[in-house]
Amino acid sequence: MARRKNTFWNRNKFKLSGLILILPFYFLYEQLQPPEFPDVWEEKSVGPFEVAIQPLNNEAPYAHHEDWVKDFSAYINEGQVSDIRQGYVNIGEEPVPLDTLESDDVGILHGSELLQHVHAIAPQKYESEHRVWVTLQTWDGSVHKASWELPENWLK
């Protein structure tokens, strides 16, 4: 065997990887902290419903398979979730037509009467003319829409 100097480094270098084990404890601590979400955006009327949405974070959209998506929570403050036949959210200049939305499940509102979630269809990069569009269809077939402007800090 090659002779090595009995230095602190030589005695301890193979223990260094053990320092990684500090991270799981840090991540556990982080997991136990209540999550902080951005503010809920102002409530808007979407047909018979009053809807407020809240992004899960202020980061850029992320890729999911072939789609770019952005996660939101949606609160149906006025009206019942069960009164919605199907609902979708997309970010862009225009709302995506319902026919197109129906062909896939990207951007579909899901969850419970208490809280709805959505992986909103998003562009890869935000532009100032983009808005967040909510499209809701009620049981009688009528379609209602509303939109929100993107916050300033998303456009940087």
Next chain:
Amino acid sequence: MTQRQWFKLHGWCSLPIWILFCFICITGTIAVFSHELTWLFNENARAVNPNNLAAQPISELVATVQNAYPSANITTVMTFEPYLINAVIFSTETIPSGIAYVNQYTGEIQEVNQGITFINFMRSLHGWLLFPWQSSYSVGYYLVSAMSFVMIGALVTGLVIYKRFWRAYTQPKIRAKQGKKTLLTDLHKHGGVWSIWFLIVMSLTGLWYFTQQVMWHADIDIEAHPPLVEASDIPLGEKADPPVTFADAMKTTEARFPEFRPSYIMMPEHNRDMFKIMGGGDTVFFDDYSYRVNINPWTGEIASETTPETMGALQTIQHIVDPLHYGTIGGIWTKAIWFIFGLILSAMSITGFLIWGSRTVKAAKEKKTPLRESLQSEGAN
């Protein structure tokens, strides 16, 4: 390659990461018994059945939870071994994420867990060291599954430098009275040879977890997504509830696969979503998710199904790897074997380090001490 080079390579395979490797081995060893430990330490998790009642259908357990919490939105049901309760996962205004522990025999809700379960904690700690998931990957998952490379390296180099290793089977010899290093070396070598099969199983399954992670990360699907309900299947005009109940969906599934043992069930999350029912069958090597049925809640039809017979190569691998890695193939007895070999593997990373440590420290000492002294101390040993 010379013997010395092989030896060096053996060291490089595991020494640099030995603490991390040891931690992963120990957490994995504990995770083998996570269900049994949950049973042992949490009375509420036990499905005690003193009157020898038959297990109630899952749909009734779901109804029990719905009655107890009328506003509950039930999303998922999980079943485990017959001695553990069934878990019904739900949310209400005051309980954002609750797990009802329902005794499937008595129908009693024994606990509502709102935190982390021991089973999930051990699995996450062992599987990805709790590194956060960035949508489709976790750095920790890569870190842990990459251990399969060093494990296979340590095994191969170990067998090369341990000439006639099969003697550890035919003439096992642990020399306990010839100094610490001899004892450690004997333990290390015998542990290694006796666990060749276990090292192979762990590194191959680990290699699969690594591959699977790469595929997840690259958005390559191994399993097809459950189909969607066509918008035209949902009636227009009057507000409607899906006519097919959860109980109906379960009956359809059991009629289709008489041996079906449900393990993981997801309720529809929106009007175009399906009942996603997963379970095991009578196939020995496949996991408890190898039978999958997606049922359209508006028509009652089986929209798609997966069984071991219809799986492709990658899917088959995916469904046989877990029982091999967890040691659940033959129930508690194989788990016990996996646990023991998990301990041996953890001990090997420690003994390996101690052998290396004593050698380097000794070498460094020898360099400092004059030749005569070192010869004397050799003689004394």
